[in-house]
Amino acid sequence: MARKYGVVNHTEPKDINYRQNEYSSAGLSGPPGAGKSTFIEYFGKMLTERGHKLSVLAVDPSSCTSGGSLLGDKTRMTELSRDMNAYIRPSPTRGTLGGVTRTTNEAILLCEGGGYDIILIETVGVGQSEFAVADMVDMFVLLLPPAGGDELQGIKRGIIEMADLVAITKSDGDLIVPARRIQAEYVSALKLLRRRSKVWKPKVVRISSRSGEGISEMWDKMKEFRDLMLASGELTARRQKQQKVWMWNLIQESVLEHFRTHPTVRGQIPLLEGKVLSGALSPGLAADLLLKAFKAETNDIYPIQ
């Protein structure tokens, strides 16, 4: 199945059907230490043993800013990385969040084309990346450790609203009791949130990647989600909406970059920002001046009709 990238092709509706039935992607997010990589190792092996081909893509916002990596790729998922039916792409180490997420979005398509039927996109819940990932996958899964409220403060309420499934991790040994408590808390919390789907109510499961408890059941829930969403047409609608969101995200980013780096605009930014900061100029007027300068300069290239 040949796919063309960078080429707008309006006459390939098959593309969308192709995605609908054979492939599923899930975003996995959670705070550092929630147990994501241990889970992916266990879950991934379970899936490949069941005959699936799995791809794991990481989106690591820290690598964009610091050059370091929260997701220390080399030491993680050691067994899965040796599995012939699993492909683990380390997190890209360069670029803006927009750039990194763009390559991730395209990597999803490439993995589908390469015959990987399950694609997991892992992200650390510390920034905007999980919102970006939620906008490119079929299902969004939040992994939360059985920790107290303080430790979960960093999890934004907005991201809980995006979750189709919440998995409370490390539900083994002494942690079973707190895991049950957190599960009950999230069951109540999710009831108060606006539902994203007419056919699916977000579920809260408890899992342990040590004992394996709950993981097969979690996969059953993920399949149930997919079947319901497919049958109702919501999955197709979600994917279509995502494509549109991504088109606009990319346009926005590229236009803004073009604007910021345009020689005339770039030269005036510090002065006008300074005036806005000191109160000498209103933000609206400063924006108008910059846009006017940009338009005047680009009018030859993009004539205003």
Ligand SMILES: Nc1nc2c(ncn2[C@@H]2O[C@H](COP(=O)(O)OP(=O)(O)OP(=O)(O)O)[C@@H](O)[C@H]2O)c(=O)[nH]1
């Ligand atoms: N008891 C128990 N501990 C677990 C389980 N899963 C992970 N852990 C432990 O929790 C710690 C963090 O696990 P990771 O899988 O590295 O967590 P992560 O979310 O990938 O962490 P980052 O790489 O920092 O984002 C490790 O010490 C694991 O051994 C589990 O199911 N039960």
